[in-house]
Amino acid sequence: MLGKASINNKGAILLGKYVACDSLDDSRPLRVVTHAHYDHLNGLQHSLRRCEAVIMTPATKDLLEAMRGRWSLRSDNVKALDYEEPFIHEDEKLTLRFADHILGTAQVLVEDAEGTRILYTSDFKLPRTPIIDVDVLVIDATYGNPMQVRPFERIVENALVSLVERGLKQEPVYIFGYHGKLQEVMQILRNARVGAPFIVPEKVFRISEICEKHGMNLGKYHLFSEGEAQSMFKKKDAFVAFYHMNSRRYIGSDAFRILISGWEFSSPRRQIGDNEHLIALSDHSDFKGLLHYVRESRSKLVITDNYRVGAAKTLAKHIEKRLKIPARALPK
Numbered sequence: 001m002l003g004k005a006s007i008n009n010k011g012a013i014l015l016g017k018y019v020a021c022d023s024l025d026d027s028r029p030l031r032v033v034t035h036a037h038y039d040h041l042n043g044l045q046h047s048l049r050r051c052e053a054v055i056m057t058p059a060t061k062d063l064l065e066a067m068r069g070r071w072s073l074r075s076d077n078v079k080a081l082d083y084e085e086p087f088i089h090e091d092e093k094l095t096l097r098f099a100d101h102i103l104g105t106a107q108v109l110v111e112d113a114e115g116t117r118i119l120y121t122s123d124f125k126l127p128r129t130p131i132i133d134v135d136v137l138v139i140d141a142t143y144g145n146p147m148q149v150r151p152f153e154r155i156v157e158n159a160l161v162s163l164v165e166r167g168l169k170q171e172p173v174y175i176f177g178y179h180g181k182l183q184e185v186m187q188i189l190r191n192a193r194v195g196a197p198f199i200v201p202e203k204v205f206r207i208s209e210i211c212e213k214h215g216m217n218l219g220k221y222h223l224f225s226e227g228e229a230q231s232m233f234k235k236k237d238a239f240v241a242f243y244h245m246n247s248r249r250y251i252g253s254d255a256f257r258i259l260i261s262g263w264e265f266s267s268p269r270r271q272i273g274d275n276e277h278l279i280a281l282s283d284h285s286d287f288k289g290l291l292h293y294v295r296e297s298r299s300k301l302v303i304t305d306n307y308r309v310g311a312a313k314t315l316a317k318h319i320e321k322r323l324k325i326p327a328r329a330l331p332k
């Protein structure tokens, strides 16, 4: 079993004999991009030049083009592969499976000639991510520390909606978050029938269009530079503006502000300034969710991702101790 999966020192998750996910490995002909977050895009240009195929879901391809420019993926070897659609290379079969994270995220399953099932979860959260039965599992370890549990996860969406409604009674609401997460918030608000107009800057607008193309429901939103948005803005109408987290220092400083962050375990909502709150909406499974995935996948060997931010060594230790399954953090 050992040797069928690994993580190299550039953060590439190696599955079977041919696949490298989310970073570089020059010996591998296939590169998979599991989703459009920057810590999963290491050396993508290099892979576009070198690999036989660079594989991702159609939604991830669209998102990358919206973020990096339409020409960034103009390469003959880019392969948009739907969930569940098999891709055969030599004697191995690769399949992308849905993961609940940002739009387009995929788990990567490789089945080799001996019938061994090898899987990388990529980033995910439960309960909407399907747990796949596997032999060898490579798992995200972002919240791999037992302190990192969110018992309140189910009520976060309600906390978010009621906070936005409260803010809208007084003034415009500004929401700051990362690409993908902002659109998730827009959808939560629309599903909860928050009807206020949404205003977004250009990049958020482009990414929102992609999210709608792939089935998300965001209602009506206006580009910040449009006349209609400008007049709402001047009159300080009740609207919700969505900006990337990096804009929070210089935009909407006197407005009702909400920051969306995953790194929060004390409560679903926390006041962090006079008119500023933090909402603990995460796209990653917490510690309990990670252990749950490992147990239910019935894997015989687990590798925790020790390259990206997280607690891979701690998680591996707890998998061995609590579940009695061999586990190691890689790269060392």
Ligand SMILES: [Zn+2]
Pocket: 035, 037, 101, 123
């Ligand atoms: Zn991610």
